[in-house]
Amino acid sequence: DAGVIQSPRHEVTEMGQEVTLRCKPISGHDYLFWYRQTMMRGLELLIYFNNNVPIDDSGMPEDRFSAKMPNASFSTLKIQPSEPRDSAVYFCASSDGTSGGATYNEQFFGPGTRLTVL
Amino acid sequence: AQTVTQSQPEMSVQEAETVTLSCTYDTSESDYYLFWYKQPPSRQMILVIRQEAYKQQNATENRFSVNFQKAAKSFSLKISDSQLGDAAMYFCAYRSARGNKLVFGAGTILRVKS
Numbered sequence: 397d398a399g400v401i402q403s404p405r406h407e408v409t410e411m412g413q414e415v416t417l418r419c420k421p422i423s424g425h426d427y428l429f430w431y432r433q434t435m436m437r438g439l440e441l442l443i444y445f446n447n448n449v450p451i452d453d454s455g456m457p458e459d460r461f462s463a464k465m466p467n468a469s470f471s472t473l474k475i476q477p478s479e480p481r482d483s484a485v486y487f488c489a490s491s492d493g494t495s496g497g498a499t500y501n502e503q504f505f506g507p508g509t510r511l512t513v514l
Numbered sequence: 515a516q517t518v519t520q521s522q523p524e525m526s527v528q529e530a531e532t533v534t535l536s537c538t539y540d541t542s543e544s545d546y547y548l549f550w551y552k553q554p555p556s557r558q559m560i561l562v563i564r565q566e567a568y569k570q571q572n573a574t575e576n577r578f579s580v581n582f583q584k585a586a587k588s589f590s591l592k593i594s595d596s597q598l599g600d601a602a603m604y605f606c607a608y609r610s611a612r613g614n615k616l617v618f619g620a621g622t623i624l625r626v627k628s
Binding site for chain 1: 556557558559560561564605614615616617618619620621
């Protein structure tokens, strides 16, 4: 398996523009997570899905952020309008919650998208 | 809410030597999992080792081992025979057994000197 795939790897945009980050989880995984990494706040969970349904979006900073998972193999994180303080590395991760015995449900991370908002 | 604290922003170790990275956490739960993740300059998050809170035996993965002290809520990572490839940011993380949310510490930068 290719692992979790994220695109783009780097994104530079101007304040006010819409940004869409994409993620393809590992095939067969039923959990998908979006994290943000910044120097100030470290790694923080934004939202996660189970079987394509958002379960916990309490980490989503504000209404400018939205996430969707239209099917089991694709998710997007959208920022509209973007602001300089949104500059960060955004990670997508997936895990298999159905493996019998794998109760720790290891999360596999993608390579991240480095977003710069000018 | 659970919190994870890594009090060492940066550590250095000589190649082939041993280094210990510290982590403490705060929780009122009794059943949970603890993890150490490695983040090299490539940014990729790599799971190094995990510990189930109900297990008394400390986890070991090759040159990596943990010292899990449940009563003290401490979870340190020991790297033996350090190699240049171990240089990275290391994150300690907590997850409740009842949930899926990973809570990360601030990270420790490990530098390995040749």
